[in-house]
Structures are given as C-alpha cells and as structure tokens.
Amino acid sequence: MSELRKDLVSGRWVIIATERSKRPDDFRPSDGTARPAEPVGFCPFCEGNETKTPPEVFALRTAGTAPDSPGWKVRVVPNKFPALNRGTPPPKPTGGVFQSMEGVGVHEVVIENPDHGFELSDLPVPHIRDVFRVFQLRIKAIEQELHYQYVQLFKNKGKEAGASLSHPHSQIVATPIVPKRVKEEIYGGDRLFRNFKECAFCRILREEAAAGARQIILNRHFSVVAPYASRFPFEMAVYPLRHSPFFTDVDDAELLILAETMKQVLARLKETIGDPPYNMVLHHAPNPSLSLEGWPEIDRNYHWHLEIFPILTKVAGFEWGTGFYINPVPPETAAQFLRRS
Amino acid sequence: MSELRKDLVSGRWVIIATERSKRPDDFRPSDGTARPAEPVGFCPFCEGNETKTPPEVFALRTAGTAPDSPGWKVRVVPNKFPALNRGTPPPKPTGGVFQSMEGVGVHEVVIENPDHGFELSDLPVPHIRDVFRVFQLRIKAIEQELHYQYVQLFKNKGKEAGASLSHPHSQIVATPIVPKRVKEEIYGGDRLFRNFKECAFCRILREEAAAGARQIILNRHFSVVAPYASRFPFEMAVYPLRHSPFFTDVDDAELLILAETMKQVLARLKETIGDPPYNMVLHHAPNPSLSLEGWPEIDRNYHWHLEIFPILTKVAGFEWGTGFYINPVPPETAAQFLRRS
Numbered sequence: 001m002s003e004l005r006k007d008l009v010s011g012r013w014v015i016i017a018t019e020r021s022k023r024p025d026d027f028r029p030s031d032g033t034a035r036p037a038e039p040v041g042f043c044p045f046c047e048g049n050e051t052k053t054p055p056e057v058f059a060l061r062t063a064g065t066a067p068d069s070p071g072w073k074v075r076v077v078p079n080k081f082p083a084l085n086r087g088t089p090p091p092k093p094t095g096g097v098f099q100s101m102e103g104v105g106v107h108e109v110v111i112e113n114p115d116h117g118f119e120l121s122d123l124p125v126p127h128i129r130d131v132f133r134v135f136q137l138r139i140k141a142i143e144q145e146l147h148y149q150y151v152q153l154f155k156n157k158g159k160e161a162g163a164s165l166s167h168p169h170s171q172i173v174a175t176p177i178v179p180k181r182v183k184e185e186i187y188g189g190d191r192l193f194r195n196f197k198e199c200a201f202c203r204i205l206r207e208e209a210a211a212g213a214r215q216i217i218l219n220r221h222f223s224v225v226a227p228y229a230s231r232f233p234f235e236m237a238v239y240p241l242r243h244s245p246f247f248t249d250v251d252d253a254e255l256l257i258l259a260e261t262m263k264q265v266l267a268r269l270k271e272t273i274g275d276p277p278y279n280m281v282l283h284h285a286p287n288p289s290l291s292l293e294g295w296p297e298i299d300r301n302y303h304w305h306l307e308i309f310p311i312l313t314k315v316a317g318f319e320w321g322t323g324f325y326i327n328p329v330p331p332e333t334a335a336q337f338l339r340r341s
Numbered sequence: 342m343s344e345l346r347k348d349l350v351s352g353r354w355v356i357i358a359t360e361r362s363k364r365p366d367d368f369r370p371s372d373g374t375a376r377p378a379e380p381v382g383f384c385p386f387c388e389g390n391e392t393k394t395p396p397e398v399f400a401l402r403t404a405g406t407a408p409d410s411p412g413w414k415v416r417v418v419p420n421k422f423p424a425l426n427r428g429t430p431p432p433k434p435t436g437g438v439f440q441s442m443e444g445v446g447v448h449e450v451v452i453e454n455p456d457h458g459f460e461l462s463d464l465p466v467p468h469i470r471d472v473f474r475v476f477q478l479r480i481k482a483i484e485q486e487l488h489y490q491y492v493q494l495f496k497n498k499g500k501e502a503g504a505s506l507s508h509p510h511s512q513i514v515a516t517p518i519v520p521k522r523v524k525e526e527i528y529g530g531d532r533l534f535r536n537f538k539e540c541a542f543c544r545i546l547r548e549e550a551a552a553g554a555r556q557i558i559l560n561r562h563f564s565v566v567a568p569y570a571s572r573f574p575f576e577m578a579v580y581p582l583r584h585s586p587f588f589t590d591v592d593d594a595e596l597l598i599l600a601e602t603m604k605q606v607l608a609r610l611k612e613t614i615g616d617p618p619y620n621m622v623l624h625h626a627p628n629p630s631l632s633l634e635g636w637p638e639i640d641r642n643y644h645w646h647l648e649i650f651p652i653l654t655k656v657a658g659f660e661w662g663t664g665f666y667i668n669p670v671p672p673e674t675a676a677q678f679l680r681r682s
Binding site: 001002003004005006008011012013015016017018082083084085093097098099100101102103150152153154155156159160161162163171173175176177179180181182184200203204207211228279280281282283307309314315316317318320321322323324326 | 342343344345346347349352353354356357358423424425426434438439440441442443444491493494495496497500501502503504512514516517518520521522523525541544545548552569620621622623624648650655656657658659661662663664665667
C-alpha cells in the first residue's frame with residue numbers, strides 16, 4: 001500500500017509508492033561500475049586558464065599571487081552567461097495583467113578547487129570548510145549591496161543535474177524578490193510557530209532524533225535526516241542544531257563540523273548509489289540588511305538548512321500538474337542504507 | 342538584459358534570460374533528423390496483447406468485440422504499478438509533526454490508439470476527439486465515486502518526459518486531496534477576481550488576443566498562447582474561450598474543435614523543434630460532487646486549461662531552490678515560430 005505524506009512546513013504532499021519500491025542497486029549504472037567520467041576537453045575553470053573566465057570577484061590565494069593567475073584554492077567569478085545582471089532593481093510592478101521587472105541580480109560561480117578531478121566530496125575537510133566560508137563571504141558581500149532580497153546558493157553536479165561544465169563548482173544567484181519556495185517555508189514556519197510555540201524545524205529535529213528511523217547523521221552541531229516527506233529517493237537535509245535563520249551566522253568551529261558532515265553526506269551518497277548526479281540547495285533567510293514590510297518574524301520562525309538530492313527519477317506530467325511527488329524509496333529505507341555505508 | 346516576469350495567477354516568477362537566448366534549431370537533434378524512434382520490443386499496449394495489461398475499465402470498441410480483446414479504438418486500463426490504490430480515504434490527519442494518509446486513489450492508463458506508431462498528433466481529428474471524450478468519461482466516472490477530491494490527467498511523451506512505455510498513452514491519477522498547484526491557482530483566481538471583478542483567465546485571454554505577440558492559435562472556441570511568464574521554451578497553454586472551470590463541461594461541438602486545436606498544437610511543436618519529448622497537463626476544478634468547505638467560489642474564479650511543454654532544458658538547483666524558472670526563449674519568440682510552422 002502506498003502512503004501519502006505531508007511536508008509540514010511547505011504543505012507539499014508526496015506519495016511514498018511502496019508498490020514501485022526500489023533498492024539502491026536499482027539506481028546504480030547497469031554495468032556495476034561508477035558512473036563514467038564526463039569527457040574533459042578545454043576547461044575554463046582549471047588552474048592556468050584564469051583568463052578564460054570573467055575577472056575574479058574573490059579568491060582564496062597563496063600570498064603574493066596576482067588575481068586571475070594560478071595560486072588559488074577557491075575562486076569566484078561572474079557567470080559568463082548570467083541569468084541576471086547587476087543593477088539597481090526598479091520598484092516592484094503594480095497592477096495590470098503583464099507584470100515584469102528588469103532582470104537585475106547577481107550570478108556568480110564558485111570554483112571549488114583548481115583540480116578538475118577533485119569533487120567536493122574528495123577534498124580534505126579544511127578545504128571543504130574553505131569552500132563553505134567563501135559561500136558565506138560572497139553571500140554577505142552581495143547582501144550588503146542592498147539591491148537583492150535573496151541570495152540563492154546551489155550546486156548542480158553532473159549533466160543530469162543541470163551542470164554544463166564538469167569542473168566542480170557551485171553557483172550563487174541573487175534576486176530582487178524573495179523566491180516562492182523560501183516565502184512558502186517562512187510563512188509555513190510562522191503558522192507552525194503559533195501552533196507549536198517554538199520553531200517548527202527545531203521541533204522536527206527533536207522528533208526525528210527520538211524516532212531515529214530517518215536519522216542519518218547526528219553530531220554536536222548538525223542533524224542529517226532523510227526528510228519525512230522526501231520528494232526524491234535518497235534525498236537528505238542538513239540542519240544546524242543551533243536555531244538560526246542565517247547560514248552566514250555559522251561560526252568557525254561550526255563551519256569545520258559542517259565541512260566534516262558534508263564530506264560524510266556526499267561520501268555516503270556515492271557509496272550507496274555510485275556517484276550519482278545531484279543538486280544541493282541552501283535555504284536561509286532573506287537579506288537581513290533589508291526590511292521586508294508586512295512579513296512574519298523570520299528570526300524566530302525560520303531555520304536555515306541544506307537540501308541534497310540525487311537525480312535518479314524524472315519529474316513528469318503528474319508532478320508538474322499537481323506539485324505532488326512520487327517517491328519509490330521510503331526515506332526510512334534510504335536512511336537505513338545511507339547510515340550503513 | 343534579462344527580464345523577470347510574474348505569472349499573475351500562481352505568483353510564480355520566471356527569468357526570461359535573453360543573454361542565453363536560443364533559436365528553435367538549437368533544440369533540434371544535432372544530426373538535423375527527427376529524434377530517433379525508441380526501440381520497440383514487446384508492447385503490452387499494442388492490439389493483440391490485451392491480456393498483458395490488467396483488465397480494461399473502459400474502451401471504445403467495435404460493436405460485438407469482447408473486453409480485453411482486439412477491436413478497440415481507445416482503451417483504459419488500471420496502471421500495473423499504480424502510485425495509488427482504490428479505496429475509501431481515511432479522514433485527513435490532524436496535528437503532529439509526521440502527517441500521513443493511506444495512499445488511496447486511482448491510477449489509470451488511457452491507450453490512445455491500438456497502433457504503436459501513431460502518436461496523438463498523427464491521429465485523425467475525430468479519433469483525437471474520441472481520446473478527449475474518453476478523458477471526460479473517465480474523469481466523470483471517477484468523480485462519481487466520491488472518494489477523490491481531484492482527478493489529474495496528464496501525458497508523458499518520450500523518455501525524457503518520464504514515459505516508461507513508448508506506445509502513445511495518457512494517464513489519470515485521482516487523489517484524495519486537491520494538489521498544491523491547483524489550490525494555488527484557485528486561490529490566486531479568487532484574489533484576482535476580487536481585484537478585476539471578472540475571471541482573471543478570461544481577462545488574460547482578452548488581453549493576449551489584443552496584444553497578439555504571444556497568441557499562437559485563436560479560433561471560435563479556443564485560444565492557444567505562449568504564456569507571458571512561460572517557464573519553459575515553447576511552452577503553450579490551451580484555454581476555452583467560454584468560461585468554465587470544468588473540462589467535463591466541454592460539449593460535443595467544442596470537443597471536435599478542441600481536437601482540431603490540439604492536432605495543430607502538437608503538429609507545430611513537431612515542425613518547430615523536431616518531435617521533442619513533452620508533457621501535457623490538465624488543470625480543472627476539483628471534484629464538483631464533493632463540497633470543499635471554506636474554499637473560495639470556484640465556478641466563478643477558475644477556468645480549465647491544458648499546459649503543453651517540451652522537455653528541452655533541465656530543472657536544476659536554482660529552480661529547485663527558488664521555484665523560479667530560467668527560460669532562454671522569450672514566449673514572444675516561441676509564438677512567432679509556432680505560428681509560422
């Protein structure tokens with residue numbers, strides 16, 4: 001029998017389709033080997049090719065090396081084909097049927113390391129920490145420009161996950177409006193706070209730890225779970241135990257533990273289903289330097305987190321039509337495998 | 342410069358990314374030929390193999406032929422691996438962090454014609470009308486069981502669009518809850534009705550006809566547009582000109598024109614970008630036989646429609662994180678090509 005489950009915060013339902021149930025091996029490439037490496041031609045993100053990207057906006061570099069030359073560890077450049085361009089956002093449109101705004105925003109690429117062959121999960125923990133520190137620094141810097149209500153950090157790994165270049169990288173897009181998904185979570189968090197008299201995310205983490213069945217990692221600072229209403233097979237969410245809506249609030253000690261946690265998360269995904277394409281998405285509070293008139297109290301209600309999901313199934317007509325998802329792997333089964341590996 | 346556009350009804354924003362702008366030929370298979378046909382092995386949906394599906398629940402058949410035997414034109418069978426199973430839905434869950442319901446519902450397959458090689462767009466108009474009539478009949482029959490709040494009709498054509506069998510077919514899934522996407526449109530329609538003092542969809546259709554730039558087909562009964570805030574390249578929406586929230590309300594005369602319109606829509610898609618994989622999704626009112634307590638007035642506010650979009654781009658981390666979409670083909674450009682072909 002299938003089961004319908006509700007994601008409490010967003011109100012999204014999923015179908016856990018046990019009759020279509022699958023095991024991790026069903027998602028491995030059929031020849032049993034790891035997924036084939038993508039062909040490497042010329043790569044503008046590799047060390048030595050710095051002049052093939054737009055000039056860097058930030059880099060962690062060896063002292064004495066010049067911008068846009070070798071010697072960097074993590075490098076941030078504008079996207080060569082940006083979805084949005086820097087600028088002052090015009091006032092929000094009012095009235096009328098066809099509402100538009102100039103497409104202003106920021107679109108940057110964070111090149112995670114100079115070596116093409118090292119994926120995020122292959123890097124030493126201190127290097128992963130540096131990548132996450134660069135995420136924080138860029139988010140803070142963009143927020144201080146005051147033009148953008150939200151800064152979205154995400155990673156597309158592998159062609160199936162939307163990556164057009166295979167050199168390990170993440171992306172940052174800042175938008176002049178708070179995106180729908182984040183808004184839904186903030187309003188959902190507000191509604192639930194009034195009901196629970198506490199942060200809904202804090203409560204869910206406590207109940208997940210007590211239940212245990214979906215808990216994958218639980219350490220001093222972070223909780224990794226297979227979400228109760230997982231949309232996708234082997235979906236994971238990483239939450240800080242310390243309540244905060246701001247990813248930029250994570251301190252140095254916590255950041256090192258986050259890096260350790262992420263290395264484990266990505267390694268377990270690889271061991272369980274053989275290096276799949278995946279997306280990673282950060283959800284955190286809108287730009288704290290701007291005031292959002294009429295919005296609920298975000299500090300108290302919202303709780304930053306990372307979502308990681310391998311791309312193993314197709315989103316099709318049913319999902320597009322309904323916003324429901326059909327997941328053939330119960331999160332309890334996913335957690336069991338991900339804990340073990 | 343890119344442009345941000347808002348879908349008025351759902352509140353969803355899209356980025357029309359002109360710097361990444363593409364022409365139809367960029368989406369054609371690189372060898373210039375039509376997309377390769379998928380290999381055909383044994384097919385349970387072909388005429389003669391009726392015993393390889395679960396027993397049919399409905400078929401348009403030549404008089405005198407027996408169920409589950411050859412002689413049919415359109416045939417409806419339960420999905421062999423249903424996402425949901427028939428049954429009485431338990432009451433909605435109340436309270437608690439982990440909310441679930443038994444996965445009850447309906448999951449049927451509408452086999453559009455006995456011949457594997459004839460796609461929906463290849464069929465004569467009267468046959469397409471029969472397919473849409475069968476959609477109506479099945480939706481009505483399922484609604485009268487009173488168990489399900491919503492009946493979702495959709496079509497996945499091609500592997501990339503989520504089809505697991507290549508024989509032309511559509512699917513019907515009934516759910517005990519009104520899906521999020523439909524709920525959003527209904528509430529959005531209600532909000533806009535109070536603002537516009539008329540159905541927002543009716544108003545949009547009028548303004549699209551006046552503007553012309555995104556109009557693809559406009560006949561006596563139907564309007565086909567490239568939506569102003571299109572999420573995907575070459576996305577189309579088919580609306581009835583006569584206001585109605587109910588697809589099952591379409592009468593015989595209108596149904597024939599709908600079939601003609603759909604044949605054109607699918608033929609133009611094929612001519613413009615070479616037989617791409619696509620999804621088709623019906624949005625209409627929830628089950629009219631059930632009363633939805635506390636919901637806005639659906640009859641007045643909502644307007645059924647079909648959404649058709651080829652699968653040409655990948656949904657990636659940015660889309661998952663934000664609910665925004667990045668569309669490299671402005672709908673005005675898409676409409677220009679789709680009108681011409």
